[in-house]
Amino acid sequence: MRGRCGADLSHHDARFDLSALAGRPLGSPETMTNRFEASGYDRRKFLASTAALGTGALGLVDRDVLAADPPNSSQVVTGKNAQLVVHTSTIPQLETPPALLDSQITPLDVLFVRNNQPLANVATLKPFPSKGWKISLTGRVDKPRSLNAERLAGMEQVEHEMVLQCCGNGRSLFASSVKAKGTQWTRGGMGNIRVSGVRLSELVRKLGVRIGRKARFLTVEGKDIPLPDKEDFEHSLPLDEAMEHSLLATRINGQPIPAVHGGPVRLMTPGYYGTMHVKWVSRLRFEDDETDNYNHIPRYRVPRERLQPGKPIKYTFSNSKACWRMKTKCVVLSPQPDAAVRAGKPLEVRGVAFNDGSTRIDSVQLSTDGGQTWSRVRLNIPSGPFAWYRWSATVTLPAGKRQLWARTVDALGRTQPLDGSIHWNPSGYEWNGVEKIAVTAS
């Protein structure tokens, strides 16, 4: 089958996505390292554990998984718009068609989903009850603490408007050089949302936690369940940045965080890629070192130095970095790739642009002549540094096959490479190439 955004999804069966539970989920980069090659996979053990859990325990919507038609996104996650692209369904990966992203705030029902591990009753936009939800703080602290999540509501709340983007967003575009492993996201693994909750630094202050001087990382765990024979999902963040920006988020767009998006409490760090916003937070560990958990290395990392497309790499802490701060980029939302447009008539080109929030977007530039000349587009300045900038430009194209190229430049002088595959990496993370949209004007 071919996905709605043109990605080739023929490599898996979305009806009942066993492969996503089978120890080699789509999108996992095991093949680029030998680290786990020897561990093998005990299929019988997995099937037994799956049977014991039952489909309900895996978070499946109650439906006939043997039905002939693949489920639509509203069947995969209750409450979602039915128009999302279903990449996987058991552990849901849903992509938003660009046309549904053409607003300043992305509504929850169209927001993309990329979960990594199963958890019961999360395939819904309904909130997860916070009653009885405990979060522990451990590691280099004067003494371990346990927090009842309900207490967060009584603390000072802050809100950020921020881009939420899967670091695999745009992965399919790496295929211009060598196809990268994993779910073939096109442009819709992103959204722009309002996130509110309690600053990590405020929580630490309120609880009177004294963090040891040697602690340099915050490692975050969630309550979701590890895949068979896999390490439980977790990520580390640089502690100084976490103390500056991270929130124990409890609301998105003013509502309690839906179960599928990591409620009741998600650790969110504006400017960071989505995977780092650990869902269903259960534990915060203050530690000297970055975790060597499989989900943090080799997964969700990019090489520090340029890699020849197709070349394998064995990641170490020194030759790679975690997918933390988002690269500067823009996405064209309209027209769509391969659209038919009117020749000789004004055509509005629209999109969004963002970076890691550390500096403002200076300009988005558009070229209709293959990069010979570029013109600055109209840019809407958003309310905060981590939000996306909507932009638009009006062009008039002569008849024929044309290319619309768009490039963001931020105030630090960071822009998008003309050929995004220069940042090729085996798992296709952090695509930020110049947008190149082919259209036919007639």
Next chain:
Amino acid sequence: MRGRCGADLSHHDARFDLSALAGRPLGSPETMTNRFEASGYDRRKFLASTAALGTGALGLVDRDVLAADPPNSSQVVTGKNAQLVVHTSTIPQLETPPALLDSQITPLDVLFVRNNQPLANVATLKPFPSKGWKISLTGRVDKPRSLNAERLAGMEQVEHEMVLQCCGNGRSLFASSVKAKGTQWTRGGMGNIRVSGVRLSELVRKLGVRIGRKARFLTVEGKDIPLPDKEDFEHSLPLDEAMEHSLLATRINGQPIPAVHGGPVRLMTPGYYGTMHVKWVSRLRFEDDETDNYNHIPRYRVPRERLQPGKPIKYTFSNSKACWRMKTKCVVLSPQPDAAVRAGKPLEVRGVAFNDGSTRIDSVQLSTDGGQTWSRVRLNIPSGPFAWYRWSATVTLPAGKRQLWARTVDALGRTQPLDGSIHWNPSGYEWNGVEKIAVTAS
């Protein structure tokens, strides 16, 4: 007085530049840290040591230092073109006017000079004799080695065409926000030269040196003499990059390296800023850690995070980085700032562009309308990755005061910030703002 490139040089007397020897040389950033505040400066001790050395020992050209006219550059360094800007003379700092840089290879007689410490008989373009010159290799090696520099000639030679640029080049342009401390270089603290010698990795192989696995840095010392009460000049380089790219260079533009430029042996790492190419090499130390020598920290460092212009910072290894790899930039060589040009007639704009050599320059773009639109210029592809790209464009300007803006974009998506002062740092290192040349067309 006002320098030839328009920099305000009134803060020092170029006739006999005592200030450059006085423990607080122009360009040193002591005031941004308290580290050496307490050490004080014993002027009597300095004067005594200066008297003992004699002016000859300080590398002065034999001339009447009490003459009324400041020395020209050919008097400061024998063999140099007389048209260079003399920033300091006792320990010479000479800047090349842009008009003399408009060639692919910069001749030695116009190449800029920025020395840090005195050494006898170096104020000349003549070579330093290599006979009897010893270089030791110490630190994390199986056993220390001593090399007679003459042996280098018998080893495999390689040549790089490369940009040599002082990391203070463009410092005066930071004054658009807050003037940075140090010699007010405009655009001519750079050149493009052919450098040849023996790869560090080849030398290590030839000598059979076994480097310890924990060594991560190469620290390089020269034979020049420390300033009174100051630590001897040295720099550390990341060992992996040094092993890949560094040369024990013995020739520039096919000639033995002139004494003033660090001969007979200079450790040169293409793509790095000039200060890192340590002159008059005497010792190579393979070490676990980056040196904490005053010349390496706090001197010659930039903050990792954005700093408010004018704000002091106390550098640490974690909040700053050494001035290693050069930032992507271009320089307009013609027309000159504030030039009068013909309105309505074709005007050729010419310049050079370069980066750290890790990827190619993708384009240089020119804007004559304040950044609303940009056009790609003609780019000459050089023979190697570390060389500069000459470029030119023809524009026609209407009458009036106009701005020519030029910006480089490399294949990694690195470009120049529209306002270069976003990278402000107390010592004004690594300027790479968009070039903005004001001209009057009539």
